[in-house]
Amino acid sequence: MMRRLFEPATVEEQAPAGKVVTYALLALWSLVVLVPLYWVLITSFKGPGEVDNGPFYIPFVDFTPSLEAWDFMLLQNYTLGPYLNSVVVALASTLLAVLIGSLAAYALVRIRFQAKLAGVAVFLILLVAVIIAVATFGVQWEVAVAVAGALFLISLLTFVGRTRLALGNSDVEFWIISNRIMPPIVAVLPIYVMFQQLRLLDTQVALIATYTAVNLPIVVWLTRDFFAGIPLDLEESAEIDGASKFRVFFTIALPLVRSGLVATFLLVLILAWNEYLLALFLSNAKAQTMPVLVSAQNTTRGPQWWNMSVLIVVMIAPVVVIASVLQKHIARGLLVGAVKG
Amino acid sequence: MRVTLSQIHKSFGAVQVVKGLDLTIQDGEFLVLLGPSGCGKTTALRMVAGLESVTSGRILIGERDVTNVLPKYRDVAMVFQSYALYPHMTVAENIAYPLKLRKVPPAERDAAVRGAAAKVHLEEFLDRYPRQLSGGQRQRVALARAMVRRPSVFLMDEPLSNLDAKLRGHMRSELKRLQAELGVTTIYVTHDQVEAMTLAHRVAIMNKGVVQQIATPREIYEDPANLFVAGFIGSPPMNFLQGSLSGGTFAFGEGRFAVGVEGDRRNVTAGIRPEDCTVTSPSNGRISARVYSIELMGDHTLVTCQIGQEYLTVKADKLAQYAMDEPIGITFKDAAVFLFDSESGERIRSRARVDAMA
Numbered sequence: 001m002m003r004r005l006f007e008p009a010t011v012e013e014q015a016p017a018g019k020v021v022t023y024a025l026l027a028l029w030s031l032v033v034l035v036p037l038y039w040v041l042i043t044s045f046k047g048p049g050e051v052d053n054g055p056f057y058i059p060f061v062d063f064t065p066s067l068e069a070w071d072f073m074l075l076q077n078y079t080l081g082p083y084l085n086s087v088v089v090a091l092a093s094t095l096l097a098v099l100i101g102s103l104a105a106y107a108l109v110r111i112r113f114q115a116k117l118a119g120v121a122v123f124l125i126l127l128v129a130v131i132i133a134v135a136t137f138g139v140q141w142e143v144a145v146a147v148a149g150a151l152f153l154i155s156l157l158t159f160v161g162r163t164r165l166a167l168g169n170s171d172v173e174f175w176i177i178s179n180r181i182m183p184p185i186v187a188v189l190p191i192y193v194m195f196q197q198l199r200l201l202d203t204q205v206a207l208i209a210t211y212t213a214v215n216l217p218i219v220v221w222l223t224r225d226f227f228a229g230i231p232l233d234l235e236e237s238a239e240i241d242g243a244s245k246f247r248v249f250f251t252i253a254l255p256l257v258r259s260g261l262v263a264t265f266l267l268v269l270i271l272a273w274n275e276y277l278l279a280l281f282l283s284n285a286k287a288q289t290m291p292v293l294v295s296a297q298n299t300t301r302g303p304q305w306w307n308m309s310v311l312i313v314v315m316i317a318p319v320v321v322i323a324s325v326l327q328k329h330i331a332r333g334l335l336v337g338a339v340k341g
Numbered sequence: 342m343r344v345t346l347s348q349i350h351k352s353f354g355a356v357q358v359v360k361g362l363d364l365t366i367q368d369g370e371f372l373v374l375l376g377p378s379g380c381g382k383t384t385a386l387r388m389v390a391g392l393e394s395v396t397s398g399r400i401l402i403g404e405r406d407v408t409n410v411l412p413k414y415r416d417v418a419m420v421f422q423s424y425a426l427y428p429h430m431t432v433a434e435n436i437a438y439p440l441k442l443r444k445v446p447p448a449e450r451d452a453a454v455r456g457a458a459a460k461v462h463l464e465e466f467l468d469r470y471p472r473q474l475s476g477g478q479r480q481r482v483a484l485a486r487a488m489v490r491r492p493s494v495f496l497m498d499e500p501l502s503n504l505d506a507k508l509r510g511h512m513r514s515e516l517k518r519l520q521a522e523l524g525v526t527t528i529y530v531t532h533d534q535v536e537a538m539t540l541a542h543r544v545a546i547m548n549k550g551v552v553q554q555i556a557t558p559r560e561i562y563e564d565p566a567n568l569f570v571a572g573f574i575g576s577p578p579m580n581f582l583q584g585s586l587s588g589g590t591f592a593f594g595e596g597r598f599a600v601g602v603e604g605d606r607r608n609v610t611a612g613i614r615p616e617d618c619t620v621t622s623p624s625n626g627r628i629s630a631r632v633y634s635i636e637l638m639g640d641h642t643l644v645t646c647q648i649g650q651e652y653l654t655v656k657a658d659k660l661a662q663y664a665m666d667e668p669i670g671i672t673f674k675d676a677a678v679f680l681f682d683s684e685s686g687e688r689i690r691s692r693a694r695v696d697a698m699a
């Protein structure tokens with residue numbers, strides 16, 4: 001009898017005891033996830049009175065819901081601007097990051113790179129030299145770059161080729177992921193100064209460029225395994241059939257990793273959509289995004305929970321919609337039938 | 342189109358995989374590259390396709406030197422062992438892919454796809470995906486995709502090895518017929534000697550990256566160039582006896598018999614095919630032996646005979662009945678005996694035979 005509790009009836013099933021534990025944990029976790037969402041939703045229909053005198057949880061019973069906060073945020077305040085900024089920045093940067101990142105990942109999987117260590121060193125030294133020459137000695141930058149470029153070429157043609165030490169694909173991959181090791185706050189100030197110099201502060205372009213760069217390593221690391229999983233035969237066959245490398249990438253490799261790519265796209269989109277720190281520094285009025293606007297509701301009069309909740313609800317909504325639409329594409333078994341009998 | 346490989350070498354790092362391959366495949370010829378696993382057949386084929394660079398040597402397709410030409414400019418079509426169908430495309434899209442890349446207009450493309458599909462009896466499956474097909478059907482899609490654009494050369498890497506025995510036999514005859522109809526030069530890689538013998542105009546036998554013999558299937562079977570070829574071709578394999586040659590007689594551990602070859606030398610291997618031997622009474626045999634075991638194979642019986650330390654298999658009639666350890670004699674014709682130098686593996690030919698062939 002006890003055994004019956006701990007052993008499954010068939011191989012596809014869980015044991016009864018296991019089932020109970022699984023569903024209990026799932027229920028608990030659902031509660032953890034759903035309660036804050038519920039709280040946000042009802043708070044958006046409250047006013048200062050209901051929040052301060054609360055806690056009230058059940059609309060129409062505990063308190064009378066009102067559309068005051070919705071009216072204030074969506075009609076009286078200019079929320080549409082930041083909303084559009086968020087949409088443009090998140091979509092554009094995600095598309096760019098996934099495109100560039102998957103190209104990079106594919107190249108890293110299929111092409112063998114051997115960058116000579118000496119060449120990399122020469123490049124870095126010349127780069128530093130150019131910066132010093134331009135910044136402290138006032139050399140014209142065109143001249144500095146031309147001279148450095150010439151020196152670099154000469155070094156490539158003379159001694160670099162004869163050195164032995166070289167960086168391989170795994171080094172490149174590690175370098176890419178190392179970009180994410182450093183906390184973003186460290187890089188925020190230099191990035192700020194850079195865009196200030198370029199006069200691009202508070203523009204969508206600055207945010208798109210930054211988000212693309214920041215999310216690239218994630219895309220590369222997620223997609224490289226998808227590409228590595230494609231049987232090489234398929235791509236070689238396409239090459240013999242007459243396809244160029246780019247053709248192979250776009251007509252064979254990309255469609256085959258579609259589900260993985262969709263998952264990656266979704267993840268990066270959410271990261272970009274919710275990004276706060278960089279947006280806080282790089283935008284203030286024109287290019288302000290939603291997360292910044294949400295935190296701005298924490299005013300001198302204290303946090304305006306009801307207004308904040310409205311913003312959070314409208315922020316969550318599109319992500320939920322996109323996620324449920326894309327979920328269908330995250331199908332498995334796309335490679336079935338490619339090889340073997 | 343004619344394909345010429347001259348002095349092809351290929352190394353992966355320090356490992357030499359192909360060593361000095363010289364091959365000329367005539368226009369319209371069906372050449373089979375045959376050899377044991379790991380001998381470099383696939384590597385050789387991939388070099389012709391351009392998927393692998395050569396370490397040294399030259400490859401010509403027709404008059405054109407393609408040694409350093411990308412695969413897509415070589416105008417070859419390849420059928421992979423794994424078929425390599427594009428899983429996200431229907432059968433029709435798979436077959437049309439090479440044409441699409443060549444910007445063939447849609448109407449013409451559709452006609453060509455239908456034609457190719459009809460050749461391999463796939464008309465009803467054009468709208469299916471590869472995952473909805475059986476192994477044999479997938480294999481036919483791969484074939485259709487290869488022939489749809491009439492390449493200069495077909496390359497096939499063990500295309501039948503994933504099929505069951507019956508289907509393999511069927512596809513073998515289909516393939517032979519298709520190749521004859523299309524008249525496209527074909528290089529076909531396999532380690533299955535039956536495939537090689539049945540399909541090929543000529544067979545090139547490879548071992549350890551070196552071609553051992555290039556000849557018609559009949560010649561390979563009847564006149565093997567060396568010990569390796571003799572042992573590789575034939576099922577059950579040729580019997581080998583180690584011994585020495587003196588005064589026209591081959592002597593080994595427990596016996597001796599006359600051979601039509603003069604000369605005195607040690608370290609000689611004599612080879613006799615099981616089907617060239619017959620079992621007779623002990624007094625009539627050229628070798629006397631004992632029955633070690635007998636196996637009924639259906640249409641014939643394999644009798645393994647023991648001669649001292651050596652064993653010799655005889656292909657006998659299906660009705661043959663012998664008791665274990667029964668003393669018997671084995672007889673064979675002079676011409677059925679092949680002699681080889683045990684060390685180099687080279688064939689030792691009789692003067693008369695060499696003269697006759699010259």
Ligand SMILES: Nc1ncnc2c1ncn2[C@@H]1O[C@H](COP(=O)(O)OP(=O)(O)OP(=O)(O)O)[C@@H](O)[C@H]1O
Pocket residue numbers: 353356358376377378379380381382383384385532
């Ligand atoms: N990319 C590679 N790197 C290193 N060694 C390789 C590579 N490809 C093949 N080899 C080696 O070359 C040898 C020949 O390989 P190849 O695939 O040509 O054999 P094959 O004759 O086709 O064998 P099989 O009948 O098993 O397919 C093998 O020993 C293999 O280990």
Ligand SMILES: [Mg+2]
Pocket residue numbers: 382383384498
């Ligand atoms: Mg092989």
